Amino acid sequence: MRLSLHTAPEVPLETDCLCPDQLLGKSAKEIAKLLVFHGNQRAELGEFFHIQEGAQNGTVTVEGDLAKVKQVGAGMSDGKLRIVGNVGAHLGAEMRGGEIVVEGSAGDWVGREMRGGRITILGDAGHLVGSAVRGAAVGMTGGEIFILGSAKNEVGNGMRRGLIAIAGDSGDFTGVNLKAGTVVVLGNLGLRSGAGMVRGTILSTQPAELLPTFCYDTTYRPPIVRTLLLYLRRQGFTIEDVYINGPYRRFSGDAIELNKGEILLYAG
């Protein structure tokens, strides 16, 4: 099935129906009638998208510049969603399963409160990847988010389980309030990484300036890093051998919390 944007929305378009669970098994006519919100106005999906029925192979492809289209794939539990172009905020929010691939860049809140499944973004992502909503303590609780470009601030805010990997740089407050789970940044970490983290792992292959509430423990070669990075390489990340083998400096923190979190920095 293929949907292509024919009219760019003037204001953000909220389309939590753009998700294989809701689209597959429906006819093009039924899909065109699905409810979306254009700003605060109700509208139909067909007012913005051409819908082309295709082979029912469980894949939905959406084309066009969807930078103003929000909630794409929200709540998705199965199937595959391929987005050719950029996509707006809240991509795959509260997603439980299935796979989203974005051949472009994504807005803020990618995989907000995600529970399972996988999101792969070939371009960059905005702020708050895999994070909790404002006010809530817990963000992503499962699944994987792979970003082959860079991400902005507050990656994995309140994350409890799962894996976020970023090929480029991350912004400030990477892994802020991390409860557990793993954040891998192959580029540079921003400032104040791991602030308020309780448990969990943040790994970077580049040097970083850490908060004073993180203490140096040791330099070592943990086998899990090798396993993890080899896994990421198989998923399409380019990782040099030195990082896979190389020693890592371990810092524990955040001392204002439980002090059971760790930041691993490459020590080559």
Next chain:
Amino acid sequence: MTTLRIKNGKVYDPINGIDGQVCDICIQDGKIVAEVPEGSPCLDASGMVVMPGGVDMHCHIAGHKVNLARKFLPEDHRRDVQPRVGSLRSGVGGVVPSTFTTGYRYATLGYTTAMEAAIPPLGARHALEELNDTPVIDKGFYLLLANNVCLNQLLAQGRMEEFREAVAWWLNATKAYAIKLVNPGGDEPWKGRRNANVHDLDEPISGFENVTPRKIIRALIEVSNELGLPHPAHIHCNNLGHSGNYQTTLETMKTAGDLRAHITHIQFHSYGGERGKNPTSAARQIVEYIDAHPNISADVGQVMFGKATLMTADAPLTWLLRNITQDKWVNADTECESGCGILPFSYQERVYTHALQWAIGLELFLLAKDPWRMVLSTDHPNGGSFQNYPRLIRLLMDKKFRDEQAKKANPKAIAQTSLLDIDREFSLYEIAIVTRAGPARLLGLRDKGHLGVGADADITIYDEQEDKEAMFNAARYVLKGGEFFIRDYEFCQDGEGRIFHVSPDYDPKIEQVLKPFFEEYYTVQFENYPVSAHYLAHGVRVPTFRQ
């Protein structure tokens, strides 16, 4: 002239002694009348239960602490969005709903009056603005005066007449309905020393000579009485939540002597055991005292399992609980007047203390001989949202359901109480007392809580059902001031309720005493401090017994 006759309904009107008899209720121009002319519109309430509109005498629905709680709980609101429907306005629900939603949801349950229980004088403007924006229901607020530096000074100097005049001035200046005491005297040590509080009624309060919590309590009870306020001093005792605090509660009640006093959310003040250790139930001791002393009344402040939000002027308490929850919290103080603490909380069945609190609340309801003086509240949203009332009513009316729920809760806690041994089940008549007639009478609102001639035509009509939770969850018809707001479960109009306030007489000379204090210590000019009448769009002045 609008008239209506409600016929064939089973009427429960405890103030007039009507217990489920089928009789007609006649309404003319917003009031109950004896008879309406032939040919008046008629509502057939066959198979339905007719009650006066519900009266919640203790809840937190307006003012800056409620607003702070709304602001810092966005995660609680997002799953409960109330869109604009018809003439109703949009809002959000959750544990602390927005103003419009608060009004609509109270009305949905059949409540037509709710009193905001704790407003510091400086917050009166804000509270009135929000109450104006809380639709459908009638309301009012209680004024926090037990930690007021200026009043404490007058008390310390023994200037009792000026103390009384000052209280009267304050009630006038803020358009409040009653005097509220919260953790009397506890805020001053809290503000002055690190994490301090008072724990004994006879412990002196730092900064004031000869002032103790007992002195403050006695003085405000006396003033309430002397001014003839329709509702007596409304007291949140010291040591809320601490094991062994029932002694403090008994002492507080004894301090009243034979004067009228209302002890609020008494469940939180009925714990035995030793301070710092696990609490036990002291519901029996509390109930015995209240049964024997008709001058004392109470509302329960039932804890309901699930989400709650603690919001109180008892700032040291929230600090204590914050150390348990380790979650976000707010602590604030209101100049010379009060403290404030807010934190999200969740009562869990498996936790000993929470299960005990739940059981103690039910014990208080079920052991009390006089339901007129042990009325229903959850101290919304402290013990749970008011949206839990239907479930609470079912717990009181249905022994089997209650025992099932008790068996799910922490068994050690339930074994500490006599809950499983109590067979009492409330009748609809008793429910009408604890949710309507009782609170209205305690508030001194003569036109509320009953369906006798001259009463406000605030009427709720429920479909009679076996499952009382379902029955009380949604009223079929709700009339307020004689007009339909809910018809066949649907809102048919929006409207603003009234605001009740008192204005006891006072000697204007007291302003000369207060003004220098304001100039010295307040951020607000004395002249700008009193709330002007235009903040009361639909204000109703309730006369004191001396007016």
